Amino acid sequence: MSTLKLDLENYKELMQQYIETQDEQALYQAEQFSKHSMQQNISPEEIINVHVQSLQHLYPDMPEHIRSSLDFLLETMISYGLAYQEYQSLRERQLELKSEISVAANMQKTLLATEKPEIEGLDVGAISIPAKQMNGDYYHFVKDDSGALGVAIADVVGKGVPAALCMSMIKYSMDSFPENRMDPGVILGSLNRVVERNVDSSMFITMFYGLYNINNHTFRFSSAGHEPGYYYDSKQDYFEEIDASGLVLGVSPEATYEQCTKEVHVGDMIIMLTDGVTECRQGDRFIEEDEVLEIIKQYAHLPAQETVEHVYKHFERLQDFQLRDDFTLIILKRKV
Amino acid sequence: MNLTIDVTNKEKITTVSLAGEVDAFTAPKLKETLLPLTKESGQTIEVDLQEVSYMDSTGLGVFISALKSTKEHDTALKLIQMQERVYRLFKITGLTEIMDIDNTVRGGM
Numbered sequence: 001m002s003t004l005k006l007d008l009e010n011y012k013e014l015m016q017q018y019i020e021t022q023d024e025q026a027l028y029q030a031e032q033f034s035k036h037s038m039q040q041n042i043s044p045e046e047i048i049n050v051h052v053q054s055l056q057h058l059y060p061d062m063p064e065h066i067r068s069s070l071d072f073l074l075e076t077m078i079s080y081g082l083a084y085q086e087y088q089s090l091r092e093r094q095l096e097l098k099s100e101i102s103v104a105a106n107m108q109k110t111l112l113a114t115e116k117p118e119i120e121g122l123d124v125g126a127i128s129i130p131a132k133q134m135n136g137d138y139y140h141f142v143k144d145d146s147g148a149l150g151v152a153i154a155d156v157v158g159k160g161v162p163a164a165l166c167m168s169m170i171k172y173s174m175d176s177f178p179e180n181r182m183d184p185g186v187i188l189g190s191l192n193r194v195v196e197r198n199v200d201s202s203m204f205i206t207m208f209y210g211l212y213n214i215n216n217h218t219f220r221f222s223s224a225g226h227e228p229g230y231y232y233d234s235k236q237d238y239f240e241e242i243d244a245s246g247l248v249l250g251v252s253p254e255a256t257y258e259q260c261t262k263e264v265h266v267g268d269m270i271i272m273l274t275d276g277v278t279e280c281r282q283g284d285r286f287i288e289e290d291e292v293l294e295i296i297k298q299y300a301h302l303p304a305q306e307t308v309e310h311v312y313k314h315f316e317r318l319q320d321f322q323l324r325d326d327f328t329l330i331i332l333k334r335k336v
Numbered sequence: 337m338n339l340t341i342d343v344t345n346k347e348k349i350t351t352v353s354l355a356g357e358v359d360a361f362t363a364p365k366l367k368e369t370l371l372p373l374t375k376e377s378g379q380t381i382e383v384d385l386q387e388v389s390y391m392d393s394t395g396l397g398v399f400i401s402a403l404k405s406t407k408e409h410d411t412a413l414k415l416i417q418m419q420e421r422v423y424r425l426f427k428i429t430g431l432t433e434i435m436d437i438d439n440t441v442r443g444g445m
Contacts (some may be wrong), residue, residue, distance in 0.1 A: 138383075157393040184421065206393075206429060247430035251400055255430075277395065287349035335392035 007033070009296035019058075023216055048074050101161070104134045108164045112171055114140045119214060123303030123333040124149075127312050131323035136163035137274045139330055140171060142182070147214040150182050152258075153330055154207040154228070155274045166199060170207075184209040185259040188246060192224065192257075195250035198289035204250040209270055212332060217264045219332075222251045222257040227275050230293065230301035232300065234267035238292045242270070269304075270332040271296060276325035277315070287318070298330075304331040338362065339388075344426050349380050354373030358395030367398045374405040374413065381406075386417035391425055403435060414438065 011033060018026035052070045053055035055062060112135075116124055128137050136157075142150040147296055154170065156163035173194045177187060189208055195205055208229055221229070225248030228241045246257040264270065278292060299310040308329045316323065339362035342353040349375055358366060373381050381402075385391075399415070406413045416438045418426070424430050 152390075155393070157397050200401075201404045202397040204393075204397060204400055225431070227428060243428075245430060245432060245433075248400075249430075251404075252434060279392070 006335060007037075008053060011050050011313060012057055013147065015051070015054050016058055017317060020027055025126040029113070043077075044084065045074055045077040045081045048077050061297065068321040075083050093183050101133055104161065104164070107132060108168070111168050112138060112140075117141050117143050119143070119149055120146075121334065121336045122212065122214060122333050123304040123331075124148070125306070125308040125333075127308040128308075128326070128328040129316075130326045132274070134161055134164040135261055135326050136167070137276065137326040137328040138167045138170065139272075139328055140324060142174070144182055146297065149332075150184075150187075151210045151212065151214040151216065151272065151332070152187075152207060153272045153274065153328060154205055155226070155276075155326070155328075156205050162200075162203065166195075166203065166304065169194070169198060170205065182211055184211055184220055184257065185257040188224045188249070188257040189255070190316060192247075192249045193256050196253045199250050204248045206248050210270065211235055212264070212270075212274065219262045219264050219270055220259060221262070222246055222259045224255075224257060227278055228275055229273065230271040230296075231264075232269040232271065232297070233265070234269070234300075235265070239271075239297075241306060264332075264334045266334055266336060268334055270298065272330040276327040279313075279325060287315070304333045309330055339365060341366060341375070343369065343373070348378060349382055349383045350376075351384060353384040353387070356389070358388060358391040358398070360392065360394040363394040363398050365423040366395070367401070370398060370402050371405055374402050374411050375409045377410050380414060382414045382416055384416050385419065385422060388419060388422055391422045393425075393429075396425060396431065399430070400432060412436065 014026050014029050014033065017023060018030075027047070029184055034047070048070070052074065054069075056067075057071070060113035096153075124141075126141075128135060128139055136155060137155070138154045140150075140152040142152075144150070152174065154167070156166050158274055170191060173191055174187070177190065180209070188207060191207065192204075205224070206226040208221065208226040209223075210219055210229075212219050221242065221244060223226045223244045224246045229295075231242050232238070232239045233240065242262060244258040244260045247255040265325065273292075278289060279286065295311050295314050296307065299307040308331055311329060312327060313328070339354060339356035339358060342355075344351045344353070352370060354366070354374070356362065368382070370381070373379065375426075383399075399413075400412055414424075414436045418437060423432075423437075426435065426437060431437075
């Protein structure tokens with residue numbers, strides 16, 4: 001309390017100085033006093049208390065009704081001071097949480113990291129940008145010994161931290177599948193049982209899983225309720241939707257997944273995406289599917305990685321750099 | 337955009353009429369209304385989606401948990417008058433196969 005005593009003297013002098021001279025300097029000092037009080041966690045009602053005491057020293061015969069009104073003010077400021085303290089501690093808590101989430105987001109990046117494969121004859125481009133700190137979209141590449149490339153693209157419903165945790169579960173389940181059982185339909189069936197057992201009832205995952213066979217250039221795929229992908233036929237300059245029927249992961253343990261096969265010709269592309277791409281909005285207007293495909297075509301002559309990056313930049317600009325949803329786009333282009 | 341929820345009851349059928357958008361902001365409110373209804377044994381809950389212009393995947397999540405709940409509590413869920421854009425979402429996700437969706441009266445966009 002000794003510092004407060006000192007401050008009391010200080011405050012009294014300042015106040016007196018100001019009352020007598022109306023000096024700006026005293027006001028400046030008052031501001032310093034206020035800042036110093038905040039640093040020392042001195043509550044507003046304590047400052048008022050100091051003010052009242054100073055007044056009493058300077059004007060011992062202060063009228064009774066003024067004295068009462070100051071007591072009244074003091075009482076009023078007590079609840080204000082409490083609310084302010086609470087606000088301060090919430091602010092600190094919020095900063096803590098924010099830094100914890102950013103640690104989690106970094107950890108997610110490390111956990112879910114997947115390397116874009118280098119495969120002779122196949123040009124691969126992939127981009128995934130979260131709308132918020134944590135990404136609810138996910139893609140994963142697996143290369144097996146026989147020269148087949150497995151590609152998974154997924155979207156977890158329910159955003160943020162729970163979605164991210166769920167993604168890690170998916171990734172580690174996929175890693176644990178034996179490599180000789182890379183059939184898309186079988187993989188989705190197994191994942192479905194894992195998700196169904198382990199997530200909250202309103203959470204689900206959509207996933208498209210494709211297997212590119214580099215030896216005969218066929219693409220086998222299954223979909224668990226995911227946005228359809230596209231096949232671009234470069235000779236005829238034509239996009240075709242590629243989709244297979246199947247229920248989203250995590251809803252029914254009995255779900256089965258249709259498996260389709262598509263032959264891939266030289267110069268053609270397979271495009272996989274999430275609804276963050278197809279549900280872009282410009283103001284209140286939804287972007288139509290044709291517009292998305294038009295933009296992809298516009299950049300299709302570039303290497304696949306540059307194509308996906310340009311398409312992303314285009315839609316980011318269109319939405320004023322404010323993504324509403326996580327955005328993931330993968331392109332596989334047969335070179336030779 | 338907001339979501340208005342209107343619940344009416346006629347014997348064994350409870351009708352939930354929705355108007356607006358079902359997205360991450362409005363889905364919790366819908367869940368709060370819809371889920372308790374699915375727990376009253378013997379009831380059929382009809383959700384009228386004629387005035388719903390947009391639904392995102394969070395909205396789908398609500399209907400999925402409602403469906404799971406109907407199986408646990410011996411109730412039924414039926415979605416009626418869905419707009420084209422919303423129907424597409426149920427179709428892609430495979431939910432049209434496992435949900436009772438009346439798609440005969442579908443409003444345009």
